[in-house]
Amino acid sequence: MSNSPKQAARSAAVRTPGPLENPMLSFDLNAEIEQLRREGGWQAGRDSKTLVKHPDFRVVLTVLKSGARLHEHRAAGRISVQTLAGHIRMHADSKVFDLPTGHLLALEREIAHDVEALEDSSFLLTIAWPENASNS
Numbered sequence: 497m498s499n500s501p502k503q504a505a506r507s508a509a510v511r512t513p514g515p516l517e518n519p520m521l522s523f524d525l526n527a528e529i530e531q532l533r534r535e536g537g538w539q540a541g542r543d544s545k546t547l548v549k550h551p552d553f554r555v556v557l558t559v560l561k562s563g564a565r566l567h568e569h570r571a572a573g574r575i576s577v578q579t580l581a582g583h584i585r586m587h588a589d590s591k592v593f594d595l596p597t598g599h600l601l602a603l604e605r606e607i608a609h610d611v612e613a614l615e616d617s618s619f620l621l622t623i624a625w626p627e628n629a630s631n632s
Contacts, residue, residue, distance in 0.1 A: 516549040523547055525557065525580060529618045532559045542566070556621040560584065560613035568610045573625035576602045582617025586610065595619070 515521065528545065537543030541564035548555040552573075560566070560582075568587075577586065578600040586593045586601060588609035593601050603609060611619075 516546060521548055525618075525620075528557050529559060529581065532557065532618075552625045552627050554621075554623045556623075557618065558621060559618045560611070560616070562613050562615045562617075564613045566611040568608050570606050570608050571603075571623055572605060573623045574603065574605055575624075576600055576620075576622045577611070578620045578622075580618045580620060583614040584617050584619060585612045585614055587612075 528547070532538055532543045532545060535543050538559055538561065541561045542559065544556050544558040546554060546556050554573075558566075562582075577584075577595065579595045579597050581597055583594075583596040586595060586609050588601075588603055588607050595601055
């Protein structure tokens with residue numbers, strides 16, 4: 497399931513922009529999850545918010561409704577996926593990874609993977625790029 501551009505724009509429009517690149521950032525993840533679940537993207541099956549954004553490092557909070565999927569994709573940097581609530585399943589490199597609450601998976605760069613929510617779920621995606629890599 498993917499958000500239409502109209503839904504994504506509406507979802508982002510209700511947010512108060514926050515600092516993404518401060519030297520020190522602190523978040524109440526439960527409050528962030530609740531905010532995402534009040535937005536339009538959640539009603540369509542998923543929503544996400546970038547919490548930290550540096551040229552070589554990013555942290556994204558994502559919520560998925562049960563049955564929602566993020567279709568196969570790749571990341572140019574190393575990633576970790578940590579399930580905060582619920583239960584997700586990831587397919588990567590012909591393997592299946594079951595990630596209930598409290599589990600974490602780390603993947604090397606460019607490994608194709610998908611994500612499926614087995615129940616209403618939230619997870620943190622962390623991406624780290626080599627310093628000389630270019631990304632947006």
